[in-house]
Amino acid sequence: MPRVSRLARIAAAALIPLTLAACSSSPAEEGSANSGDWTPxxxxxxxxxxxxxxxxxxxxxxxxxxxxxxxxxxxxxxxxxxxxxxxxxxxxxxxxxxxxxxxxxxxxxxxxxxxxxxxxxxxxxxxxxxxxxxxxxxxxxxxxxxxxxxxxxxxxxxxxxxxxxxxxxxxxxxxxxxxxxxxxxxxxxxxxxDAVAEHPQIEGSSAMFLTHVDTSDLSEVSFYTTHDTRALFFEDIGLATPGSVAEASAATDQFSLTHSAEQADTFDDVDIIVTYGGEELIEALEGDPLLAQMPAVENSAVVGLPGDSPLGTAANPTPLSISWVLDDYLSLLAEAADGAQ
Structure with a gap:
C-alpha cells in the first residue's frame, strides 16, 4: 500500500466559493453542502x-x-x-x-x-x-x-x-x-x-498514553505510538514526546505497541502518563512492583480518563469536542505536571 501526501490534492486550480444550503430536518435537505457550480x-x-x-x-x-x-x-x-x-x-x-x-x-x-x-x-x-x-x-x-x-x-x-x-x-x-x-x-x-497559556506548567513535560489497561494482568504495557492522534495532540498542547516512545514509533506504522512490563525502565523518560480508567487503575499501577518504578507512576503523575463519560474522549481531539473538553483535560494534565516536578 503506497504512502501518500497527508493532504487532499485538489484537481482543479481553485474551488469556486460555494454557499451552504439551508439546514432542515427534512431528509431531502439534510446532508446538503453546496448549491451552484461545482469543480470536481x-x-x-x-x-x-x-x-x-x-x-x-x-x-x-x-x-x-x-x-x-x-x-x-x-x-x-x-x-x-x-x-x-x-x-x-x-x-x-x-x-x-x-x-x-x-x-x-x-x-x-x-x-x-x-x-x-x-x-x-x-x-x-x-x-x-x-x-x-x-x-x-x-x-x-x-x-x-x-x-x-x-x-x-x-x-x-x-x-x-x-x-x-x-x-x-x-x-x-x-x-x-x-x-x-x-x-x-x-x-x-x-x-x-489560549487554553494552553493558562497552564504553563505543562510546557515541555514528556507524556505517553497507555492504551486500555487490564488491571488483572499488568505483565504487559501497551501504548499509543506517535502515529495515533492522542499522541499527536500532546504536541498541540505543549507536551513533549519521550525519546523512548519516539524511538519505538519510528520502527513501526502501527498506532499502538505492546512491551513486557519487565521493560518498564525503558520509559524512565516519561513525566506524565495518560490512560483510560479511574482510581482503581491508578492504584493497580502504583501497586505493581515493576510499573511502580516508572517515574510517572512513582510521582503520581497519572491522568485517568473515564471511559463512561464524555471526558473520556478528551485525549482524542475532534472538531467539535476540542472546545467542550479542552479546559478539563488541561486541568488534569496540569495537576499531573505539578506532581512530576
Whole structure:
C-alpha cells in the first residue's frame, strides 16, 4: 500500500466559493453542502484515489468523528456512526454533537451501529452522494464495499492516524468547503493556544498514553505510538514526546505497541502518563512492583480518563469536542505536571 501526501490534492486550480444550503430536518435537505457550480475534487488516500464529480447533496460519514466536520461547517449529514465510547446517556450522540444539532435546528441523523463493523446496508439506505472517512480504520474491503455506494474519502496514510487538522482538510475539501475548513483550523488553533497559556506548567513535560489497561494482568504495557492522534495532540498542547516512545514509533506504522512490563525502565523518560480508567487503575499501577518504578507512576503523575463519560474522549481531539473538553483535560494534565516536578 503506497504512502501518500497527508493532504487532499485538489484537481482543479481553485474551488469556486460555494454557499451552504439551508439546514432542515427534512431528509431531502439534510446532508446538503453546496448549491451552484461545482469543480470536481480528487483526493488521494491510502486506499485509492477518489474523485467527486458533482456537488454532494447528501453527506454520510462512518467511523469516529468524521460527522463533526460537516456539522462544524453547518451541514447536517444524512447518516453518521453512533457514538460507542464516552456516551453518558447511551443515545449514540455525544453532547457537543447534540448541542450543534440543536444550534442548527436539525434532527439527529440516521445513526449507524458499528458495534460489529460498518453497517453497509444502513449506509446505503441513506443514499449518500459522498461518504467521509478521513479519520477511520477502513480496510480495503470496507473501502471497496462503501465505494459501490458512493465516493469515499479514506485516511491519507495510517489507519486511525489522521490528525484533527487533516481530518478537517480532507473532509471539508470533499464537500467543497476547503476554505471554510481552513478557517475552522485557524480558529481551533487559536483556542488551543489560549487554553494552553493558562497552564504553563505543562510546557515541555514528556507524556505517553497507555492504551486500555487490564488491571488483572499488568505483565504487559501497551501504548499509543506517535502515529495515533492522542499522541499527536500532546504536541498541540505543549507536551513533549519521550525519546523512548519516539524511538519505538519510528520502527513501526502501527498506532499502538505492546512491551513486557519487565521493560518498564525503558520509559524512565516519561513525566506524565495518560490512560483510560479511574482510581482503581491508578492504584493497580502504583501497586505493581515493576510499573511502580516508572517515574510517572512513582510521582503520581497519572491522568485517568473515564471511559463512561464524555471526558473520556478528551485525549482524542475532534472538531467539535476540542472546545467542550479542552479546559478539563488541561486541568488534569496540569495537576499531573505539578506532581512530576
Amino acid at each position: 475534487v480528487t483526493v488521494e488516500h491510502a486506499l485509492g484515489t477518489t474523485t467527486i464529480d458533482s456537488a454532494p447533496e447528501r453527506v454520510a460519514t462512518v467511523n469516529w468523528a468524521n460527522h463533526e466536520v460537516p456539522l462544524a461547517l453547518g451541514v447536517v449529514p444524512v447518516g453518521m456512526a453512533a457514538a460507542n465510547f464516552g456516551d453518558d446517556n447511551d443515545d449514540g450522540v455525544l453532547p457537543w454533537v447534540e448541542e450543534k444539532l440543536q444550534e442548527l435546528d436539525a434532527q439527529t441523523p440516521v445513526l449507524f451501529d458499528e458495534t460489529d463493523g460498518i453497517d453497509f446496508e444502513a449506509v446505503a439506505d441513506t443514499a449518500p452522494d459522498v461518504i467521509l472517512a478521513a479519520y477511520s480504520g477502513l480496510t480495503q474491503e470496507d473501502y471497496d464495499t462503501l465505494s459501490e455506494i458512493a465516493p469515499v474519502v479514506a485516511y491519507p496514510e495510517t489507519a486511525w492516524g489522521t490528525s484533527w487538522r487533516d481530518t478537517i482538510e480532507l473532509n471539508s475539501a470533499a464537500i467543497g468547503m476547503a476554505d471554510e475548513g481552513a478557517e475552522l483550523i485557524v480558529e481551533l488553533e487559536a483556542e488551543i493556544a
